[in-house]
Every structure is written in C-alpha cells, then in structure tokens.
Amino acid sequence: MKAVRYHRYGDSDVLHYDEVQRPTAGPGQVLVKVAGTSFNPVDAGIRGGYLTEVFAITFPHVPGIDVAGTVAEVGAGVTGWQIGDRVVGLLPMQDDGAAADYVLAPAEVLTAAPRSMDLADSAALPTVGLTAWQALFELAGLRAGQTILINGASGGVGGYAVQLAKQAGATVTATTKPATADRLRQRGADRLIGYLDYSTPLSIEGQPFDVVLNLIGTSPEQTAALAGIVADGGFLVGTMTSGPEDSRRAVRTARVFVRSDTTQLADLVRRVDAGDLIVDVADRRPLTDIAAVHDAADTGHLPGKTILVPSDQ
Numbered sequence: 639m640k641a642v643r644y645h646r647y648g649d650s651d652v653l654h655y656d657e658v659q660r661p662t663a664g665p666g667q668v669l670v671k672v673a674g675t676s677f678n679p680v681d682a683g684i685r686g687g688y689l690t691e692v693f694a695i696t697f698p699h700v701p702g703i704d705v706a707g708t709v710a711e712v713g714a715g716v717t718g719w720q721i722g723d724r725v726v727g728l729l730p731m732q733d734d735g736a737a738a739d740y741v742l743a744p745a746e747v748l749t750a751a752p753r754s755m756d757l758a759d760s761a762a763l764p765t766v767g768l769t770a771w772q773a774l775f776e777l778a779g780l781r782a783g784q785t786i787l788i789n790g791a792s793g794g795v796g797g798y799a800v801q802l803a804k805q806a807g808a809t810v811t812a813t814t815k816p817a818t819a820d821r822l823r824q825r826g827a828d829r830l831i832g833y834l835d836y837s838t839p840l841s842i843e844g845q846p847f848d849v850v851l852n853l854i855g856t857s858p859e860q861t862a863a864l865a866g867i868v869a870d871g872g873f874l875v876g877t878m879t880s881g882p883e884d885s886r887r888a889v890r891t892a893r894v895f896v897r898s899d900t901t902q903l904a905d906l907v908r909r910v911d912a913g914d915l916i917v918d919v920a921d922r923r924p925l926t927d928i929a930a931v932h933d934a935a936d937t938g939h940l941p942g943k944t945i946l947v948p949s950d951q
C-alpha cells in the first residue's frame with residue numbers, strides 16, 4: 639500500500655509518498671481502508687518538531703490524525719464493527735496516522751460515519767468538532783441564554799463552535815475575515831466583527847461575554863485583554879493559550895487538549911445526519927499533494943478545511 643511518511647522533523651519536504659507493507663489488525667484494533675484524512679494545524683506542528691514534548695512519535699511516522707473510511711479487518715476481541723462498516727475517528731496523535739491507503743485504529747476511537755454526506759469529507763469532523771464540543775461544553779459549560787465571543791471563528795474549530803454554541807441557545811459574536819463572514823452568518827453567528835485590535839482596550843459590542851473561546855495564538859497581554867472582557871463568573875477557554883485566572887471576579891480559564899470521545903463524536907454525527915451541523919470542506923486534494931498542503935498551511939495560504947484522499951479511491 640502507499641503511505642505518506644517522514645523520517646525526521648523538518649519542513650514539508652520531509653514528507654515522502656512511500657510503498658509500505660499493509661498493517662494487520664492486532665487485538666483491539668481495526669484496520670481502516672482510508673477514504674480521507676484531513677489536514678489539521680497539529681499535523682504541521684508535529685512534523686516540524688515543535689511538539690516533541692507532547693507527542694512522542696517514532697520515525698518513520700505517518701501523519702493524519704483524522705480518519706474516515708471503511709472497516710477492512712477486525713482484530714481479536716473487537717466487537718461492534720464488521721468489514722465494510724463506514725467509520726470516522728480521531729486517532730492517537732503519536733501513532734501512525736491516516737495519510738495512507740490503510741490505517742490501524744484502536745477500536746474504541748471509531749464511530750459510525752455520517753450517512754448523509756460523502757465519506758471522505760467526513761474526515762473534516764473528528765478533531766475540530768470534538769475540540770469545539772469539549773471547549774464549549776466540557777470546559778466552559780456553555781448553556782442557553784449565555785453570550786459567547788469566538789475569536790478566530792473562520793477556521794475549522796470555529797465553524798463548529800459557532801454552530802454548536804448557537805444550537806445550545808447562546809448569543810454568538812465571532813471574529814472573522816470578511817471572506818468568511820457570510821458563511822458564519824449562515825451557520826448561526828449573531829454578530830460578526832473583524833480581527834481584534836489590541837492596541838487600545840478591547841471594546842466589543844455585547845461585552846462582557848459569559849464565555850470567550852479563543853482559537854488563535856495570542857500574547858500574554860492579548861490573552862489578558864480577552865480575560866478582561868469575560869463577565870464576572872465567566873470562562874475564558876483557548877486552544878492555544880489559557881489564563882490568567884481572576885479569582886476576584888470568579889473568571890475561570892482553561893486550555894483544551896482535544897481527546898477522542900466517541901459519545902461526543904456520535905452526537906456530532908447525529909447532528910450532521912439530522913441536518914443540524916454543516917461540515918464545511920474548502921478543498922479536496924489527492925494524498926500525493928500533502929507536501930503542498932502543509933506548505934500552504936505553513937505560509938498561511940490554506941483555503942480552509944482540506945481533505946486528503948488516497949490515490950486508490
């Protein structure tokens with residue numbers, strides 16, 4: 639089979655499209671024939687060697703933490719999956735990923751894929767959908783009637799966060815570039831504003847917010863400014879940063895570290911099939927283009943959520 643691999647950390651040119659042996663499902667594992675994987679910023683972070691303290695990969699490594707595909711083999715002790723079943727999942731980040739014709743997945747990370755959409759495109763759901771879910775509901779405890787500011791809403795996580803927050807009954811303000819404003823309005827954002835300017839104290843219509851979800855890297859000063867527009871008793875949750883706490887105003891803060899949760903992923907799939915959650919895919923590329931996709935991400939030119947499809951699909 640074919641797989642994208644890298645043998646050392648580095649720029650996108652470390653990614654090679656190799657002929658490798660097809661793996662076999664061991665106990666507790668499922669071999670998935672990959673229909674699609676999606677690019678996530680963490681793929682480039684791991685490849686670049688920026689996350690060695692968090693994810694202990696071994697070389698050669700196959701990237702691609704999101705998988706959508708069909709069950710090809712079921713290992714000993716696995717129940718509930720049969721050959722041909724359509725599945726999606728967030729794979730363990732230190733293991734070999736889904737930028738390949740086949741990938742081994744622990745059975746417990748897989749969920750039945752949405753029936754109402756293209757299987758390859760459903761690889762756009764697990765990592766970013768779960769990140770939004772865990773940030774909004776597990777950490778920040780967002781509930782009906784609250785207000786939320788989503789900073790950096792135009793990306794993968796932001797698209798789901800806007801939809802989930804709106805469906806939870808929150809009033810949603812989102813920062814975005816003009817090109818994605820219409821899409822986010824359609825997804826449920828109540829108020830859209832441009833990128834924040836931190837050179838003067840933040841003054842945003844609707845502040846203070848019960849929850850601020852920060853999806854971009856911010857300096858300590860910028861993060862503190864975001865904490866300053868959280869309402870008393872509210873929550874600042876970030877994907878790249880957290881803090882500072884403000885115990886005087888009971889403002890709490892946390893950084894999300896996404897993990898596989900098949901109950902949550904099944905809930906996201908159910909929403910997709912019910913027509914309540916739109917999976918936005920900006921581009922679909924052959925897996926052989928993976929270096930160009932990493933390059934575009936490294937230079938800030940990725941058009942949005944990008945699906946990579948193996949050549950034998």
Ligand SMILES: NC(=O)c1ccc[n+]([C@@H]2O[C@H](COP(=O)([O-])OP(=O)(O)OC[C@H]3O[C@@H](n4cnc5c(N)ncnc54)[C@H](OP(=O)(O)O)[C@@H]3O)[C@@H](O)[C@H]2O)c1
Nearest residue numbers: 679680769790792793794795796813833853877894895896
């Ligand atoms: N901790 C975790 O578990 C976890 C999980 C998932 C993601 N993350 C991280 O969370 C971040 C978001 O993930 P993602 O998948 O949504 O990434 P993404 O698809 O690359 O989205 C990031 C978005 O932020 C926008 N942006 C950049 N600068 C901005 C600014 N100053 N103000 C407002 N928006 C701005 C970008 O728009 P442009 O097109 O203008 O650049 C882009 O659309 C990434 O850094 C990712 O690594 C962390």
